[in-house]
Amino acid sequence: xxxxxxxxxxxxxxxxxxxxxxxxxxxxxxxxxxxxxxxxxxxxxxxxxxxxxxxxxxxxxxxxxxxxxxxxxxxxxxxxxxxxxxxxxxxxxxxxxxxxxxxxxxxxxxxxxxxxxxxxxxxxxxxxxxxxxxxxxxxxxxxxxxxxxxxxxxxxxxxxxxxxxxxxxxxxxxxxxxxxxxxxxxxxxxxxxxxxxxxxxxxxxxxxxxxxxxxxxxxxxxxxxxxxxxxxxxxxxxxxxxxxxxxxxxxxxxxxxxxxxxxxxxxxxxxxxxxxxxxxxxxxxxxxxxxxxxxxxxxxxxxxxxxxxxxxxxxxxxxxxxxxxxxxxxxxxxxxxxxxxxxxxxxxxxxxxxxxxxxxxxxx
Numbered sequence: 001x002x003x004x005x006x007x008x009x010x011x012x013x014x015x016x017x018x019x020x021x022x023x024x025x026x027x028x029x030x031x032x033x034x035x036x037x038x039x040x041x042x043x044x045x046x047x048x049x050x051x052x053x054x055x056x057x058x059x060x061x062x063x064x065x066x067x068x069x070x071x072x073x074x075x076x077x078x079x080x081x082x083x084x085x086x087x088x089x090x091x092x093x094x095x096x097x098x099x100x101x102x103x104x105x106x107x108x109x110x111x112x113x114x115x116x117x118x119x120x121x122x123x124x125x126x127x128x129x130x131x132x133x134x135x136x137x138x139x140x141x142x143x144x145x146x147x148x149x150x151x152x153x154x155x156x157x158x159x160x161x162x163x164x165x166x167x168x169x170x171x172x173x174x175x176x177x178x179x180x181x182x183x184x185x186x187x188x189x190x191x192x193x194x195x196x197x198x199x200x201x202x203x204x205x206x207x208x209x210x211x212x213x214x215x216x217x218x219x220x221x222x223x224x225x226x227x228x229x230x231x232x233x234x235x236x237x238x239x240x241x242x243x244x245x246x247x248x249x250x251x252x253x254x255x256x257x258x259x260x261x262x263x264x265x266x267x268x269x270x271x272x273x274x275x276x277x278x279x280x281x282x283x284x285x286x287x288x289x290x291x292x293x294x295x296x297x298x299x300x301x302x303x304x305x306x307x308x309x310x311x312x313x314x315x316x317x318x319x320x321x322x323x324x325x326x327x328x329x330x331x332x333x334x335x336x337x338x339x340x341x342x343x344x345x346x347x348x349x350x351x352x353x354x355x356x357x358x359x360x361x362x363x364x
Contacts (some may be wrong), residue, residue, distance in 0.1 A: 001018055001026065002026055002043055002045055002083055002088065003015045003018075003026070003028055003041075003043065003083070004213060005017060005323055005339075008033060009030070009041065009090070010079065010081060011033070012032060012033050013030040013031070013032065013033065013039070013041055013054060013092065014030055014031045014032075015028050015030055015041075016028070016029045016030060016031055016034055016038075017029050018205070019040060020133055021045070022059075024044060024045065024046060025042050025043060025044050025045055026042070026043050026045050027040055027041070027042045027043075028041045028043070029041075029095055030092065037331075038095040038097075038331075038332075038335065039076060039092045039093065039094065039095050039140060040092065040094065040095045040096075041090055041091075041092050042090060042091055042092075042093065043081070043089070043090040044058075044088055044089045044090065045088065045100050046088075047086050047088075048086070048164050048201055049087065049088075049089070050087075051080070051087065054080055054087065054088070054089035055089075057089055058078055058089050058091060060091070060164075060165045061075050061078040061091035062078075063139060064093070064165055065078075067128075067132055067135075067137075067139070067165075068131075069127070069131045069146070070127075070128075070154075070159070070161075071096055071124045071125065071127045071128030071130045071159075071160055071162060072131060072160055072161065072162050073093050073096070073150065073161045073162065073163045074092055074094045075092070075093045076091075076092045076093060076094070077091060077092045078090070078091035078092075079091075080096070086135055092230045093163075094161075095335075096150035096151070096152040096161055096163075097152060097334075097335035097336070097338040097339055098150070098151045098152045098153065098338040098341070098342040099148050099150070099151065099339065099342055100146060100147050100149060100151065100163075101121065101146035101147075101149040101150070101151055101160075101208070102145075102147050102302065103151075103342065103343075104146075104151045104342050105146060105211070105212060105299060106299045107342060107343050107344065107345060108299075109297055109298075109299060109343055110295060111295060111345075112212070112213065112214075112246075112293070112295050112296040113212050115213075115246045115247070115282050115283075116282050117158065118213060119211045119277060119280065119282055120158055120160075120241070121212070122205060122208070122209050122212075122277060123274060123277050124159070124160035124325060125144070125149060125160055125162060125205055125208070125270075126205065126206050126270040126271070126273050126274035127270075127274060127276060128160070128162040128309075129141060129144070129162065129201055129205070129269075129270035130163070130269070130274060131268045131270045132270075133198045133201070133269040133270050133271060134239065134269075134271065137192050138198050138269070140196060140198055140200065140201050141162065141165060141195060141201050141204075142196050142201070143164060143186075143204075144162070144201055144204035144205055144208065145185075145204060145207075145208065145302075146208060146211070146302065147164075148162065148163050148164040148206070149161070149162060149163070150162075150163050151342055152338055153334075153338050153341070153352070153355050153356065153359060154183065154356075154359050155356055155359045155360050156354060156356070157352065165210070171243035174335065178304050185207070185217055185220075185302065186203070186204040186207045186208070187200070187204070188200050188203035188204075188261075188263065188266075189205070189233050190263055191262050193257070197263065198268060198269035198270070199263040199266045199267065199268055199269070200263070201269075201270060202258050202266055202267045202268075202270060202273055203258065203259060203263075203266065205219070205258060205270065205273065206255055206257075206258025206259040207259065208241060209254075209255055209258065210255055210259065211301060211302070213240040213243070213244050213247055213251075213255070214240050214243040214244055214294075215296035215299060215301055216243065216296065216301050217301050217302065218237055218255075219232050219233055219235075219237075220232075220301070226312050233261055237256065237259060238331065239252045239255075239256070240252060240255055241304065242294075243293070243294040243295075244293060244295075245293040245296070246283070248283050248292075250280055251280060252306065254273070254276050254280065255276065257273075257276075258273060277280070278284075305355050312343045313340055313343055313347070316336055316337075316339060316340045316343075317337070317340050319336055320333045320334075320336040320337040320340060321333070321335065324337075324358060324363050327363065330358050330361060330363055331358075333358060334355055334358040334359055337344070337354070337355045337358065338355060340359070348364070
């Protein structure tokens with residue numbers, strides 16, 4: 001860890017705890033010394049960088065500062081910090097207490113995420129990406145996956161936020177493509193040609209939608225080395241309705257178009273996919289006939305399960321309710337309850353309205 005708990009960065013950000021790390025960066029939950037608000041601080045952990053190098057790496061913060069939308073994570077500050085005589089770049093962004101879609105999905109152990117929630121989440125992902133795709137030239141994310149989709153709550157209910165634009169790039173305005181990077185299991189076939197585009201982001205959205213509907217990846221072998229010869233895409237795509245009793249032909253059609261092997265047959269961007277998703281009406285309350293609901297209790301489609309329950313749900317819930325009785329602790333109580341609801345979906349019906357009121361600043 002580059003940063004220790006309780007130290008203060010730039011005389012402003014008090015480090016509370018590490019949230020996670022990747023190959024190039026660490027992310028911490030911090031408290032703003034003067035405003036008291038929780039934020040997430042992302043620090044680039046590559047040593048020996050020059051100031052020019054850091055400015056180039058902080059492109060992610062620049063891109064995010066230009067994409068202002070409720071479904072895209074907000075950036076507040078960016079700069080450099082000296083640690084052990086080394087210079088490191090960092091930026092701060094909004095903190096989403098509930099965690100990411102991977103965690104949200106895994107906590108539905110033995111059950112699919114409800115169809116209403118699934119469609120709502122994917123619609124919000126498309127709304128956020130639509131802003132990036134509508135830029136001139138378009139900005140493509142290149143790494144849409146459950147780990148980069150944050151799940152929180154606001155005054156309207158479930159809120160989805162796209163994060164980690166670290167691989168985002170503007171496409172060539174003439175070809176509308178860019179060089180491909182990202183996570184193998186969520187990349188389209190043209191990935192083999194080192195090409196990416198808005199349609200490549202759509203493939204990743206479709207893969208995420210398929211995972212939520214079926215607890216499976218559409219092309220599981222795409223995670224393995226045989227992606228290099230393209231054989232993983234030779235088998236026909238199994239409709240989500242074959243696994244999930246609630247999926248109908250209309251939703252199957254949306255999934256199939258988002259996962260068309262030829263990008264010319266795919267939704268060209270998130271805006272067009274969103275149009276079909278907005279027309280779609282969930283038949284969740286209709287009984288399924290002659291279909292099998294086949295969920296994977298282990299949720300192993302994208303790797304082994306995480307260590308999920310650090311503190312018992314009961315303890316977190318009790319602490320949240322206790323904090324809510326103090327007016328100046330209501331935001332902290334809401335953050336804690338947000339974690340609880342994402343970790344224990346069966347409690348949402350009872351406590352979601354309370355959480356929404358707390359986000360409005362109303363304690364009850």
